[in-house]
Amino acid sequence: MTPDAPAGRTIESRKDDTPTAAAQREELRKAIELKDYEFNAHGVELGQRYRSSAVIDDGTPEPPYERDHELYYHPTTWPGARIPHCWLTRGSDTVSTLDVVGKGRFTVLTGIGGDAWVKAAQSVSEQLGDATETLKQAVSSVLGR
Incomplete structure (x- = not known):
């Protein structure tokens, strides 16, 4: 032209x-x-926050959105929110937190001092028929330090 x-x-x-x-x-x-x-609505794709009787409220208020909630993803561990991405080590594999949750099972993620949580999750798993998975992770690698 x-x-x-x-x-x-x-x-x-x-x-x-x-x-x-x-x-x-x-x-x-x-x-x-x-x-x-x-084309760029990461908040729509990743930012779901569910409220239902299936979500156990921890008593904290819902975190506010700092920017447009449709355009921007606001990672949070608030109950009912999609788990934020973080690289974890499972044995010799590196996996995303997004790949270790869901799939019809409960997942318990703990830090270095999480032995009591691991034992509790194993007990529940025995009662529910292998419905839980535990992943103990060093806090330093979760935080990227």
């Missing part, structure tokens, strides 16, 4: 220092910004 073609002239005219060109640039900027909600 050459600048002499009608579409080319329209595009070129948006570069003019006129109120009309400025208004066109502003409308174009708004249209592009709106596309973020179509």
